[in-house]
Amino acid sequence: MPLERSQVEHIASLARIGLTEEEVQMFGDQLSDILEQFEVLNELDTSGVIPTGHAGGLQTVMREDVAEDSLDSEDVLKNAPRREGDFFRVNAVLEE
Amino acid sequence: MAELNWLSIQDAHAQLKSRQISSLELTQACLKQIDAVEGRVQSFLTLTPEIALAQAADADKLLAAGQGGPLTGVPVQIKDVMSTKGVPTTCASRMLENYVPVYNATAVERLMSQGAVMLGKGNMDEFAMGSSCENSAFHPTMNPWDLERVPGGSSGGAAASVAAGETIFSLGSDTGGSVRQPAALCGVVGLKPTYGLVSRYGLIAFASSLDQIGPVTRTVADSAVVLNAIAGHDPKDSTSLPQEPKDYTARLGQDIKGLRLGVPEEYFVDGMEPGIRKAVEQAVSDLEGLGASVRPVSLPTTKYALACYYIIAPSECSANLARYDGVKYGYSYQDTDDLWEAMEKTREYGFGPEVTRRVMLGTYALSSGYYDAYYLKAQQARTLIKQDFDRVFQDVDALVTPTSPVTAFKLGEMTGDPVQMYLIDVCTLPVNIAGLPGLSVPCGFSDGLPVGMQLIGPHFSEELLLRIGHAYESANQWVAARAKI
Numbered sequence: 001m002p003l004e005r006s007q008v009e010h011i012a013s014l015a016r017i018g019l020t021e022e023e024v025q026m027f028g029d030q031l032s033d034i035l036e037q038f039e040v041l042n043e044l045d046t047s048g049v050i051p052t053g054h055a056g057g058l059q060t061v062m063r064e065d066v067a068e069d070s071l072d073s074e075d076v077l078k079n080a081p082r083r084e085g086d087f088f089r090v091n092a093v094l095e096e
Numbered sequence: 097m098a099e100l101n102w103l104s105i106q107d108a109h110a111q112l113k114s115r116q117i118s119s120l121e122l123t124q125a126c127l128k129q130i131d132a133v134e135g136r137v138q139s140f141l142t143l144t145p146e147i148a149l150a151q152a153a154d155a156d157k158l159l160a161a162g163q164g165g166p167l168t169g170v171p172v173q174i175k176d177v178m179s180t181k182g183v184p185t186t187c188a189s190r191m192l193e194n195y196v197p198v199y200n201a202t203a204v205e206r207l208m209s210q211g212a213v214m215l216g217k218g219n220m221d222e223f224a225m226g227s228s229c230e231n232s233a234f235h236p237t238m239n240p241w242d243l244e245r246v247p248g249g250s251s252g253g254a255a256a257s258v259a260a261g262e263t264i265f266s267l268g269s270d271t272g273g274s275v276r277q278p279a280a281l282c283g284v285v286g287l288k289p290t291y292g293l294v295s296r297y298g299l300i301a302f303a304s305s306l307d308q309i310g311p312v313t314r315t316v317a318d319s320a321v322v323l324n325a326i327a328g329h330d331p332k333d334s335t336s337l338p339q340e341p342k343d344y345t346a347r348l349g350q351d352i353k354g355l356r357l358g359v360p361e362e363y364f365v366d367g368m369e370p371g372i373r374k375a376v377e378q379a380v381s382d383l384e385g386l387g388a389s390v391r392p393v394s395l396p397t398t399k400y401a402l403a404c405y406y407i408i409a410p411s412e413c414s415a416n417l418a419r420y421d422g423v424k425y426g427y428s429y430q431d432t433d434d435l436w437e438a439m440e441k442t443r444e445y446g447f448g449p450e451v452t453r454r455v456m457l458g459t460y461a462l463s464s465g466y467y468d469a470y471y472l473k474a475q476q477a478r479t480l481i482k483q484d485f486d487r488v489f490q491d492v493d494a495l496v497t498p499t500s501p502v503t504a505f506k507l508g509e510m511t512g513d514p515v516q517m518y519l520i521d522v523c524t525l526p527v528n529i530a531g532l533p534g535l536s537v538p539c540g541f542s543d544g545l546p547v548g549m550q551l552i553g554p555h556f557s558e559e560l561l562l563r564i565g566h567a568y569e570s571a572n573q574w575v576a577a578r579a580k581i
Contacts, residue, residue, distance in 0.1 A: 008456075015414060015459040016421075016436070017452055018444035027456060033515050034457060038403045041473050044480065051475030052482060054305035054335065055531025056292040057555075061334045075198040081428030088423055091435040 002032040100125035101261045102578065105170055105318040108264055112159055112169045119152040119159065119169025122264070123213050126171045130215070130262045133581050139237050139247070139257035141176045142184050143216040151213040158211060166321050168211030173257045173266040176217040177224050178204050178309070179298035183214075187300050188232035189222045191426045191446035201298025202333070203267060203309045203326045210325050215263050218253030222448045223417065224274055224302045226250050227520045230511055231450045238507070239282060240579035241545055245504035248278030254312040255282035260581050265322060266312040271303050272405055273500075273524025275310040276536035280499035280548025283538045283577060285565070286312050287319045288524075290555045291531035292337035294323075295330030303412035304335075306405075306528040315575055316537060316565040320344035323558060339556075347559055348566045353387030355564065358492035362398035363523050368501040371542025376498045379539040379549045379568065383496065386567055393492060397484045400477045401526040406518055407461050407474035408529070413451075414458030420446060453514060482530045489554045494564060497523050499536040499548035527552055535561040538574040546577075 003011075008028040012019045019027065073086055082089040100122050103111070111117045127145055134140060148171065155169030179185050179197035186192045200208065208214070221231035229237045229252025237252040239245040240260040247256035251268030255278035258266050268275040270288035279286025287310045294309045301307065311322035323344045330336045359380055364373055384390045422428030422442035429441035447455065461470035488495070502520060510517045527534040532552055539549040549568075551561045569575050 007460075011456050011460045011463070014463060015455050016418075016439045016443055017447065017455060018440035019452075023449075023452075027453060030453060030514050031457060031460070034406065034518075035460075037515060037518075038407060038470065041400055041403050041407075041477055044397075044400055044473075044477055046473060046476035046480070049476040049479050051472055052478040053475060054291070055478075055482060055529070056305075056335050056337060057531075058292065058335060058337060063331065071198060078198060079195055079425035081422060081425070081430070090423055091433055091438055093435055 003028050003035070101129045103264060104315045105166065105264055105313065105321050106315070108170050109166050115159065119155040119213060120149070122169060123148050123152040123171050126215055126263055129260070133260050133262065136243055137238050137240055137256050137260045137262065137581065138235050139219055139253040139260065139262060140173065140216045141186060141188060141219050141234060141253070144183055144214055147183070148213050148215050155211045155213060165210050167207060167325055169213060171213045171215050171264050172207060173215050173218045173254060173263040174204055175220055175251050175254050175266065175268045177220060177269050177300045178267065179300065180204055180214070180217065183217065185217065185300070187223045188220045188234060189446065189448065189451070190233045191420050193427065195425055197298070199298060202295035202330045204298065206326050207267065218251065218257060218266055218268070220253055221250035222451050223300070224250040224269055224271055225413070225450050225454055227273070227277060227517050228510065229253065229278070230507065231448060233448050236507055239504045240581045241283060242504060245506055245545070246281070248281035248500070248504065250274040251312065252278050255279050255284055255286065258282070258284045258312050258314060259579050265318060267309060268312050269299055269307060269309050270528065271306045272409060272528050273521045275312060276524050276534055276548070276550060277500050277521065279312050279536045281504040281546060283546030283579065284312055284314060285316055285319050285538070286310065286536045287323065287558070288527060288534045289323060289327065289558055290533045292335050293339070293556070293558070294326050295333040295336045297330055297332035301416040303409040304416060305412060306409060316535070316562055316569050317345060317348050319535070320348060320562045342559065344559055344562055347563045350563055351387055352383065352564050352567045355388045355494070356492040357383060357388045357390045358393035358488055358495045359390060360393050360395045360398065360495055360497060362395050363497035365501050365522055368498065369503060369542055372498050372501065372503065372547050375540035375542060375547040376496070376549050380496050382571060383564070383568055386571055391492065393488050393495070395484045395488060397477070397481045398526060401481055401529055402518065402522055404474045404477040404481060405521070405525040405529055406457070407470050408478065410454040410458035411461050411471050412458065414455045414462065417451065417455055478529050481526055485530045485532060493553070494557065494560060495552040497550045497552065499523060499550040503542050503545035503547060523550060531555060533558050533561055535565050537565040537569060538577070540574060
């Protein structure tokens with residue numbers, strides 16, 4: 001079933017990506033085509049099949065809780081688009 | 097001293113060690129080739145000749161003192177998805193156009209600590225999403241065998257640079273075929289190691305349960321040499337598997353008599369180029385001639401792998417790429433005081449169309465009401481695909497398949513149709529889904545364009561795959577074929 005325009009806009013807002021008018025149309029068509037390819041999975045009987053998250057076979061890995069050197073904060077801030085002192089600067093999160 | 101830039105790692109090492117050549121000469125030969133052909137091939141996003149020459153000088157000092165290892169003084173191109181301290185790492189995205197990492201990826205660190213010489217950073221599809229290198233935000237890369245054609249992707253730069261004689265080897269990354277498919281399309285060797293064998297620390301994440309770093313080289317033996325350098329447990333990657341160090345070159349040269357090879361019919365898909373079928377069937381018969389026993393096998397869940405992959409990979413991608421919010425690093429839209437508008441514009445302008453497509457696809461598959469139908473279903477399909485491989489590996493030691501159903505196609509030929517582009521990965525992505533190793537080895541030509549055969553084995557069977565690939569390569573002349581560039 002093709003995606004409706006409102007669905008495309010909803011997905012974009014969940015993903016926090018702005019789209020132009022043209023893109024809403026284009027991605028709607030393309031995503032619908034791709035979703036159609038996924039229908040083949042309905043042929044597959046997966047009742048009772050345990051899902052695989054990754055194929056590595058490892059469980060949660062623990063380490064000793066020992067403090068180690070980490071990156072220098074000056075280095076970390078080198079790529080900051082905006083900084084103020086030792087902080088990343090962002091737009092106001094809460095309205096006044 | 098002609099054409100040092102075309103040497104294999106092993107030949108270069110032999111000549112460096114005996115001081116027939118210096119690393120400076122070898123590095124300069126590569127830089128000279130880059131000067132001559134890079135305008136046409138465009139396999140690099142960043143060139144680092146100053147770093148390369150300084151590292152070559154350091155390597156020469158070590159070598160002169162009788163020190164150094166198999167990679168000391170050997171030039172390498174690093175795919176621009178791996179973090180390189182002090183050197184821009186863009187992922188071929190506007191989002192990271194000005195990003196300069198403050199640490200090295202573990203795989204890069206290991207190469208550098210063993211004296212490899214970094215020539216620069218390799219072009220790729222943006223965030224490693226694509227099969228043609230055309231999704232790079234900066235420029236395409238051309239296939240050295242035919243400059244009107246793509247090198248494959250996403251590690252297109254890695255494969256093209258080796259095939260064009262610009263570097264001795266490259267490091268790429270493979271999430272659904274991104275090392276093996278471009279290696280096949282460019283007539284070079286590409287290895288995707290077992291998931292967890294090579295640390296992903298510093299590899300900019302696309303789909304964390306699938307991503308794996310792997311070498312692109314001229315010979316199978318070179319692939320083993322690079323794997324020796326980059327494999328091994330890393331406490332900085334929690335999915336890195338504890339393992340004993342192994343010499344992957346140890347069994348190269350052993351014959352393959354008595355090995356049981358399976359040929360899965362499902363990998364010879366409808367629409368595959370006849371020349372590819374012919375070349376791979378000939379390779380299978382050559383392997384039989386070398387003493388292997390060959391039998392047809394069936395992996396019935398293969399037809400579900402594409403859908404499974406294109407749900408799982410975009411889902412993980414949508415989560416991983418949520419970090420690009422314009423706050424900590426990367427492109428940041430600043431012409432607004434509104435937090436959400438800034439984020440939406442940052443991502444609108446920072447991401448190219450394929451990345452946006454996959455982020456949206458993954459967001460949808462994970463969203464409320466669709467999770468069970470898509471993401472959960474795909475993870476269950478993943479279990480069944482994995483079980484299919486487990487079953488078949490009870491009867492055979494390894495599988496032989498085509499690497500790609502198509503040879504290098506023309507630039508622009510597929511860009512309008514994402515589904516067609518996704519289908520190109522049909523032979524490679526089941527390997528990532530199951531976390532297996534896969535090796536692509538050149539096995540001839542179809543209409544003058546390279547064809548690759550893929551060897552697939554159980555987890556941690558790299559040594560076996562390399563041994564089979566080496567035996568095949570040694571019995572054929574494909575390794576000597578060189579693009580006329």
